[in-house]
Amino acid sequence: MSTNRAVLRIEDLHVSVEGKEIVNGLSLTVPAGEVHAIMGPNGSGKSTLANTLAGHPKYQVTAGKVYLKGEDITDLAPDERAKRGMFLAMQYPTAIPGVTMVNFLRAALKAVQDRDVPVREFRQRLQEALTLLKMDESFARRYVNDGFSGGEKKRAEVLQMSILKPAMAVMDETDSGLDIDALRTVAEGINALHTPEMGILLITHYQRLLNYITPDRVHVLYKGRIVRSGGSELAQALEEKGYDWITSEIDGDSEAVAISKGSDA
Amino acid sequence: MTTSANALSITEQTVRELSRRLNEPEWLLSRRVDAYRAFASMAMPNPLAEEWRRTDISALDLEATLAAPRDAAATWSIGDEAPGVYARGHGLPDAFFFGEVSQALPKHEALLREHLHSLVLSTEWRLSALQATLWQQGALVYVPRGVEVEVPLHYLVSGAAGPVFPHLLIVAEENSSVTVIQETESPSGQAQSLAVGAVEIVARPDARVRFLEVQRWGDNVYNFSTIRARLDRGSRLTAGLVGLGSRLTKTKLEAIMDGDGASAELLGLSFGDGHQHFDYGTLQDHIAPRTASDLLFKAALEDHSSEVWTGTVHIQKGASLSEANQTSRNLLLSDHAKAAPIPVLEIEAYDILRCSHGASAGPLDEEQRFYLESRGIPKAEAERLLVEAFFQPVLDRMPAEAIRPRLEAALAAKIEAGY
Ligand SMILES: Nc1ncnc2c1ncn2[C@@H]1O[C@H](COP(=O)(O)OP(=O)(O)O)[C@@H](O)[C@H]1O
Ligand SMILES: [Mg+2]
Secondary structure, three states: OOHHHEEEEEEEEEEEEOOEEEEEEEEEEEEOOOEEEEEOOOOOOHHHHHHHHHOOOOEEEEEEEEEEOOEEOOOOOHHHHHHOOEEEEOOOOOOEEEEEHHHHHHHHHHHHHOOOOOHHHHHHHHHHHHHHOOOOHHHHHOEEOOOOOHHHHHHHHHHHHHHHOOOEEEEEOOOOOOOHHHHHHHHHHHHHHOOOOOEEEEEOOOOHHHHOOOOOEEEEEEOOEEEEEEOHHHHHHHHHHOOHHHHHHHHHHHHHHHHHHHHHO | OOOOHHHOOOOHHHHHHHHHHOOOOHHHHHHHHHHHHHHHHOOOOOOOOHHHOOOOOOOOOHHHHHHOOOOOEEEEEEOOOOOEOEOOOOOOOOOOEEEEHHHHHHHHHHHHHHHOOOOOOOOOOHHHHHHHHHOOOOEEEEEOOOOEOOOOEEEEEEOOOOOEOOEEEEEEOOOOEEEEEEEEEOOOOOOOEEEEEEEEEEEOOOOEEEEEEEEEOOOOEEEEEEEEEEEOOOOEEEEEEEEOOOOEEEEEEEEEEOOOOOEEEEEEEEEEOOOOEEEEEEEEEEOOOOOEEEEEEEEEEOOOOEEEEEEEEEEOOOOOOOEEEEEEEEEEOOOOOEEEEEEEEEEOOOOOOEEEEEEEEEOOOHHHHHHHHOOOOOHHHHHHHHHHHHHHHHHHHOOOHHHHHHHHHHHHHHHHHOO
């Protein structure tokens, strides 16, 4: 695959939070039209990576580069990234009481498209998105994520993605907290939105979602770096065997040292 | 501080002329003269006094502001009717009155004599004496027993270059209902100007009074006002203050619940920028049993603006089974903005239902801002949306339906100008 067909390219990324390095030397390329999955145990740095890609001010990139459609976005503000097609479906979407979904969505669409979107066109898009995700119209009148159930929050993230039509969608555990029907709806929604120009990075630690969306590549993230990559069969193997067979390989050396020290005593 | 009254451009003679020109009866003239004498004998407040420690008016040049021509104008309108000096129609009985005080004199002289400056006294401090001396183009709202006025009454005071002294008296008789909106405005300018106003609200048993003040004085105005309500048995007050204008505002908002079961809802919303300063002193005064009050004040402060809110809850000995709540929220939009929320609780009754209070001051929520920005919304617009969202709950509770679009536009324009 040629680099200019890459929607997202991450080169040797290092990220610190409050002075602590969480991501250390991560490289990854998502070509147009592909779905990549990132799996890994809790605390391995998946959300850190996702937030960093979206430009969250709390996460400092200490080394490495992020390219979106060939353009270096490493130092761009979050809104500038969004305008260039980056989208993050968050693991824990923030509630914003006082701002209605409909006002928020209009402002966002206007911003990413850099034009005044006629009311009719906006309504039509909104209606399509609601239908796609089997959501009630009253949803649009509610305050952003305010009082939403876990499942509603996740649907609302995909609803936004469907309205904003990003080039690159990073989806951080969009499957967690969904019952099986909601999971199917959301997965079908994502599949319907996936165009040949678009890249998707699915962050999950269950195989569940991958029963509906077949990833082109699966990467295992552990301790802030990708420790193994493979095809969709890797997800299957993780489902059956868990992470231990990979992580113990990585931790193997240090554990061996600890054991030998123990026997010395 | 010791500017002698004679150095000022008003004399007892000018006061007498004003009263004569307005065709006022003798009692009103002598009240003005008494107020003038009080004004002449009083000093400006000591800047070290607790009430004035955080509000600095040393730059106010009283002499200069009083020398400017008194060129303010007022209008009185009901519903969306064209403004006039008094209102009629709307199926309201003859005894109902809304209009300029001087128009009310022939018919409501006894009422005016009883209530004018009965709640806001001319002796409170030097500028309340000045207001009681020079007030003009005041408004009387008289709602007879059992009358429910559906349409809002609108009292608009427009200043120009000179000082302005509005006065609003609302008397709502037993079981009546009324909504009154007072708007103040003047152009911004170079020379300092002065506004001193008073609002007196008398709510008889079971009356319901909704009052909203939208303050949009120019950025050169030193604004002082006192809004005080006496609430009789079972009466209900909602009073909202929207503070957008002025260089400096010091406003008192007080609900005196001296009738069994009376209740008051006190709401405040202010947005400061530049070097604006707002000082709100609120009082929830529970005198009678089973009285209830709830206060919510919200301020968003940009640039070097500042706000002091001193909120006193006083639950007196006789006020058994009463309930008081107060919340002050302050959004600091710049590193230089300052907010000082000061709750004061004086509880003398031992069998109250509930008394709660909370105050906070801090910047915008970083996660909320990131969420909006991550969807492409630029930083300034994200902040604007969040400030509007911050005000939404208090705006929703204000009796502002009639002017809501205009109010929201004024607020949005002010917030926008800050970015
Ligand atoms: N905002 C933050 N502040 C402090 N520590 C954080 C923050 N975000 C993540 N971390 C730390 O970084 C590590 C990785 O967390 P995270 O990226 O959330 O992992 P995952 O999403 O894979 O569960 C954890 O040790 C976590 O405690
Ligand atoms: Mg996570």
